[in-house]
Amino acid sequence: xxxxxxxxAAGSQPEYEMSLIVHKYxxxxxxxxxxxRNVARRVAKWHAAGHQVVVVPSAMAGETNRxxxxxxEISPQPDGRELDMIAATGEQASSGLLAIALQAEGVPARSYxxxxxxxxxxxxxxxxxxxxxxxxxxxxxxxxxxxxxxxxFQGIDPEGHITTLGxxxxxxxxxxxxxxxxxxxxxxxxxxDGVYTTDPRxxxxxxxMAVVSFExxxxxxxxxxxxxxxxxxxxxxxxRVPVRVxxxxxxxxxxxxxxxxxxTLITFEEDEKMEAAVVSGIAFSRDxxxxxxxxxxxxxxxxxxxxxPVAAANIDVDMIVQNQSVAGTTDFSFTVNRNEFARAxxxxxxxxxxxxxxxxxxxxxxxxxxxxxxxxxxxxxxxASLMFQTLSQEGINIQMISxxxxxxxxxxxxxxxxxxxxxxHKAFGLDQAPAAKE
Amino acid sequence: xxxxxxxxAAGSQPEYEMSLIVHKYxxxxxxxxxxxRNVARRVAKWHAAGHQVVVVPSAMAGETNRxxxxxxEISPQPDGRELDMIAATGEQASSGLLAIALQAEGVPARSYxxxxxxxxxxxxxxxxxxxxxxxxxxxxxxxxxxxxxxxxFQGIDPEGHITTLGxxxxxxxxxxxxxxxxxxxxxxxxxxDGVYTTDPRxxxxxxxMAVVSFExxxxxxxxxxxxxxxxxxxxxxxxRVPVRVxxxxxxxxxxxxxxxxxxTLITFEEDEKMEAAVVSGIAFSRDxxxxxxxxxxxxxxxxxxxxxPVAAANIDVDMIVQNQSVAGTTDFSFTVNRNEFARAxxxxxxxxxxxxxxxxxxxxxxxxxxxxxxxxxxxxxxxASLMFQTLSQEGINIQMISxxxxxxxxxxxxxxxxxxxxxxHKAFGLDQAPAAKE
Numbered sequence: 001x002x003x004x005x006x007x008x009a010a011g012s013q014p015e016y017e018m019s020l021i022v023h024k025y026x027x028x029x030x031x032x033x034x035x036x037r038n039v040a041r042r043v044a045k046w047h048a049a050g051h052q053v054v055v056v057p058s059a060m061a062g063e064t065n066r067x068x069x070x071x072x073e074i075s076p077q078p079d080g081r082e083l084d085m086i087a088a089t090g091e092q093a094s095s096g097l098l099a100i101a102l103q104a105e106g107v108p109a110r111s112y113x114x115x116x117x118x119x120x121x122x123x124x125x126x127x128x129x130x131x132x133x134x135x136x137x138x139x140x141x142x143x144x145x146x147x148x149x150x151x152x153f154q155g156i157d158p159e160g161h162i163t164t165l166g167x168x169x170x171x172x173x174x175x176x177x178x179x180x181x182x183x184x185x186x187x188x189x190x191x192x193d194g195v196y197t198t199d200p201r202x203x204x205x206x207x208x209m210a211v212v213s214f215e216x217x218x219x220x221x222x223x224x225x226x227x228x229x230x231x232x233x234x235x236x237x238x239x240r241v242p243v244r245v246x247x248x249x250x251x252x253x254x255x256x257x258x259x260x261x262x263x264t265l266i267t268f269e270e271d272e273k274m275e276a277a278v279v280s281g282i283a284f285s286r287d288x289x290x291x292x293x294x295x296x297x298x299x300x301x302x303x304x305x306x307x308x309p310v311a312a313a314n315i316d317v318d319m320i321v322q323n324q325s326v327a328g329t330t331d332f333s334f335t336v337n338r339n340e341f342a343r344a345x346x347x348x349x350x351x352x353x354x355x356x357x358x359x360x361x362x363x364x365x366x367x368x369x370x371x372x373x374x375x376x377x378x379x380x381x382x383x384a385s386l387m388f389q390t391l392s393q394e395g396i397n398i399q400m401i402s403x404x405x406x407x408x409x410x411x412x413x414x415x416x417x418x419x420x421x422x423x424x425h426k427a428f429g430l431d432q433a434p435a436a437k438e
Numbered sequence: 439x440x441x442x443x444x445x446x447a448a449g450s451q452p453e454y455e456m457s458l459i460v461h462k463y464x465x466x467x468x469x470x471x472x473x474x475r476n477v478a479r480r481v482a483k484w485h486a487a488g489h490q491v492v493v494v495p496s497a498m499a500g501e502t503n504r505x506x507x508x509x510x511e512i513s514p515q516p517d518g519r520e521l522d523m524i525a526a527t528g529e530q531a532s533s534g535l536l537a538i539a540l541q542a543e544g545v546p547a548r549s550y551x552x553x554x555x556x557x558x559x560x561x562x563x564x565x566x567x568x569x570x571x572x573x574x575x576x577x578x579x580x581x582x583x584x585x586x587x588x589x590x591f592q593g594i595d596p597e598g599h600i601t602t603l604g605x606x607x608x609x610x611x612x613x614x615x616x617x618x619x620x621x622x623x624x625x626x627x628x629x630x631d632g633v634y635t636t637d638p639r640x641x642x643x644x645x646x647m648a649v650v651s652f653e654x655x656x657x658x659x660x661x662x663x664x665x666x667x668x669x670x671x672x673x674x675x676x677x678r679v680p681v682r683v684x685x686x687x688x689x690x691x692x693x694x695x696x697x698x699x700x701x702t703l704i705t706f707e708e709d710e711k712m713e714a715a716v717v718s719g720i721a722f723s724r725d726x727x728x729x730x731x732x733x734x735x736x737x738x739x740x741x742x743x744x745x746x747p748v749a750a751a752n753i754d755v756d757m758i759v760q761n762q763s764v765a766g767t768t769d770f771s772f773t774v775n776r777n778e779f780a781r782a783x784x785x786x787x788x789x790x791x792x793x794x795x796x797x798x799x800x801x802x803x804x805x806x807x808x809x810x811x812x813x814x815x816x817x818x819x820x821x822a823s824l825m826f827q828t829l830s831q832e833g834i835n836i837q838m839i840s841x842x843x844x845x846x847x848x849x850x851x852x853x854x855x856x857x858x859x860x861x862x863h864k865a866f867g868l869d870q871a872p873a874a875k876e
Contacts, residue, residue, distance in 0.1 A: 033511045070535055073471045075542040085534035085549055089527035096523035097508055103520070104513040111523055115553070116598055160554055
């Protein structure tokens with residue numbers, strides 16, 4: 001079947017070809033009848049231009065919280081299977097509403113719950129992982145000229161129980177559906193217009209990146225640039241799905257060629273168009289706390305002896321640094337989320353220090369983590385030292401350092417965080433539009 | 439597996455045996471967290487007494503209307519398939535909440551959406567009919583000692599689309615589940631404590647019936663005693679499922695033997711315990727309008743010529759009376775719901791009368807229907823004449839009469855309706871408790 005192709009500029013040919021696109025809309029974008037109508041108008045525009053479109057919507061804003069609130073009112077520790085049964089209804093309702101809104105725009109549309117596709121997952125209720133997605137049903141409807149709506153956030157386990165992917169899971173659903181149907185691009189519509197070089201609330205000169213590699217995005221997502229759920233980025237990298245983050249707040253009828261180049265494209269291709277910057281962005285996190293065990297006897301297995309009980313208590317550890325051994329003892333430092341600091345310290349005093357021995361426990365509840373991230377760091381020397389120099393010039397003391405191939409992170413006193421981020425943003429030239437390599 | 443049997447009166451043995459029971463709770467009974475807790479307490483009591491229990495809950499009161507309201511806000515004529523997708527979420531959420539409430543009472547429980555059982559239906563979206571129910575999954579959980587919760591109101595069609603049974607469909611779901619698992623009884627918990635000899639608001643002496651036959655219930659349901667959805671009664675009759683209507687407003691922990699004999703049992707067995715009354719109840723409906731075509735040429739096919747267009751316009755016709763032909767013409771009367779009266783008259787004037795010919799159109803918008811219903815009428819003569827005599831003594835003119843094997847209905851001026859109902863209730867001795875036949 002040939003879909004009608006509409007050009008938006010009179011007399012001109014569209015530059016793009018007919019393609020297969022996944023749209024994902026968050027809870028805010030689906031938050032009212034009027035907003036659902038706007039989503040329908042935007043999708044209708046893509047459909048009218050000849051694209052095949054699959055839409056993955058979240059539940060209407062507030063709905064999932066309302067449902068889970070009822071469950072928690074009944075029982076403080078509700079059963080995961082039943083929670084998923086309840087929570088999954090939010091996306092099912094919003095998907096049906098979007099189908100009706102599209103039909104009202106004259107666009108044939110059909111919605112499917114996760115189990116109808118099916119989106120298969122494991123049985124980890126409330127935090128399930130997608131194992132496979134059958135594309136036959138989706139393809140059948142696309143070939144019949146329909147827009148297909150697939151509920152985000154949910155699937156079905158091998159025993160036929162409903163599962164959910166956990167908070168933010170709709171991003172992962174969208175990328176997974178895009179991978180399954182081999183979509184040309186997965187568009188994540190959200191309330192920001194893209195990924196920035198750092199948080200514009202801290203650095204007003206922060207710039208939206210036109211392109212970012214998925215490795216960089218992974219490092220930034222995990223460091224607190226909360227644009228996309230990190231699992232969705234992992235998925236995109238694994239299945240090489242180009243993902244674009246863009247705004248759902250623009251006029252839904254803006255010309256398609258404008259929309260197609262807006263936002264930030266997260267790509268797995270390091271092609272000629274990639275920006276030339278060595279460092280792409282500055283990520284940071286305020287809610288860190290540092291714990292150091294001084295003069296721990298340095299023997300094999302010491303790291304596990306310290307961190308094993310911490311992990312068993314479900315406390316996430318972020319940075320870990322162990323200094324070189326001096327006279328048979330070593331200093332062992334790590335950071336945890338500030339919310340879990342008290343629990344971690346209590347655990348160390350009660351269980352760990354009596355077992356492993358340590359001269360002293362030194363803690364700092366008010367530290368921040370600042371990271372520079374960039375794929376260009378792979379092939380450029382001196383990036384870390386420019387970071388250290390910049391911070392030193394501002395009189396900021398570095399307490400811990402940790403590096404990966406495309407990221408360098410430091411722990412500093414949290415009162416210097418904004419100052420450090422601004423200085424680094426300027427030092428790495430992120431306030432100026434980069435020149436393309438070509 | 440042997441379930442624990444608890445006796446409620448110390449030292450005594452329970453009179454009942456372990457049985458398989460279906461409970462159905464309406465939207466009001468499920469209307470808040472506290473009410474869901476009460477439902478759980480009641481179900482837990484039955485479970486603790488050794489019964490296997492399947493529960494069919496409605497959506498929380500107001501929820502279905504809220505969801506369908508959103509859909510109608512988006513489109514005045516929303517697609518049926520998508521409406522069902524949306525509406526079915528109400529029962530799915532309430533079922534999950536009830537499972538959590540039961541677990542909080544220490545009762546193992548698991549909820550299933552219609553498609554998970556599966557409850558198979560045809561593809562008539564928003565008014566689907568159940569074709570079959572697979573009992574394997576339910577039985578597996580019952581045998582494992584669990585209470586099983588099955589969403590009311592919904593199923594899955596042969597193509598895997600979600601369907602709903604239409605308003606009040608949860609009653610039908612419950613009876614159908616009871617039929618599928620061969621339950622000993624289906625208990626419909628509602629906000630009334632049973633079926634009455636007539637509406638207590640009209641006749642304060644109206645009595646709750648302990649037992650009523652399903653044929654009588656069918657006649658009463660269709661005549662306006664809106665305790666149970668009529669399709670559920672048909673289902674109960676077809677599959678010989680004993681149904682009991684009882685109150686969900688009693689203390690959930692009242693002794694089980696009290697609860698087991700409360701309400702009204704709708705039975706297909708005309709056994710010795712059936713009440714001896716000739717007439718079981720007086721049903722009535724206010725919202726009737728009468729239409730008469732005078733002097734219609736009497737020829738074959740005349741009834742279809744008149745009522746065919748009416749049915750095609752989706753106007754429900756209730757009573758139909760055609761008098762004997764006089765001089766080649768006949769008078770043809772029927773009643774419609776008062777809401778559809780104007781549309782029916784307009785249709786007759788525009789289409790029917792020009793086609794069939796009639797001397798005159800006579801209408802009365804303010805009539806009521808009063809019916810006496812009773813299985814005993816089969817074997818008792820003179821029942822109808824006592825009805826006519828009673829009304830005559832009150833000076834009430836009878837405008838139309840229609841009879842079936844267990845029912846006699848009359849159309850009267852609606853201002854005499856209450857008077858007629860009270861007089862009939864007394865004349866047939868319904869204000870006194872009947873003597874059992876035995």
